[in-house]
Amino acid sequence: MKTKVKNYWPTYALLGVITLIFGGLSVYIFTNIGQDGELDITTSTSTDQVASTPGASVDPNAPVSPESIYPNTKPMQIGSTTVMASVAESWTERIRGLSDTPYLPEDIVKLFIFDSSGYHSIWMKDMNYAIDIIWVSEEGVVVHMAEGAAPESFPAMFVPEVPAKYVIETAEGFVAKNGLELGAVVVLPNL
Numbered sequence: 001m002k003t004k005v006k007n008y009w010p011t012y013a014l015l016g017v018i019t020l021i022f023g024g025l026s027v028y029i030f031t032n033i034g035q036d037g038e039l040d041i042t043t044s045t046s047t048d049q050v051a052s053t054p055g056a057s058v059d060p061n062a063p064v065s066p067e068s069i070y071p072n073t074k075p076m077q078i079g080s081t082t083v084m085a086s087v088a089e090s091w092t093e094r095i096r097g098l099s100d101t102p103y104l105p106e107d108i109v110k111l112f113i114f115d116s117s118g119y120h121s122i123w124m125k126d127m128n129y130a131i132d133i134i135w136v137s138e139e140g141v142v143v144h145m146a147e148g149a150a151p152e153s154f155p156a157m158f159v160p161e162v163p164a165k166y167v168i169e170t171a172e173g174f175v176a177k178n179g180l181e182l183g184a185v186v187v188l189p190n191l
Helices: 009-031 091-096
Strands: 074-078 081-088 108-118 131-136 142-149 164-171
Touching: 074 108, 081 091
Parallel strands: 081 108
Antiparallel strands: 074 081, 108 164, 131 142, 131 164
């Protein structure tokens, strides 16, 4: 009796090609998420171009208001300090974080909300300034802090020693200036 041997090579080759296509597409999407959390499909690679109406004058050195960088902020409390939180709820907002923002005012923070508690890491990809990072438990208690996380630290990641559900990025020096300590209570914004 002759046994028929099936050749799986074409099937595995096709799966490999599909994997490469989806992998490349994932990398493209990940590296082209715009400031607003949406996919930026423009083909320009220059950061010096400014879209404008013909005849309009745009000053590229004009100061950028905090409201235009961090719209729709909500009040929250970290220890005894009240700040305004720019909330990152979606996956794309969490990936983008504060990347490519020109500055972070002392009274504004970036609040990352995760689906569940975990060892949520933070990196300094495309950051222009140092920050303090605060990890908060599901119960609203500060469980870990990293002060003065610098842009030069990328690709290193900052990881808490215990699980946390929320991460707060603040201006550098916030922790020291406000005397924030482990165990401090955080009152989250109404979402």
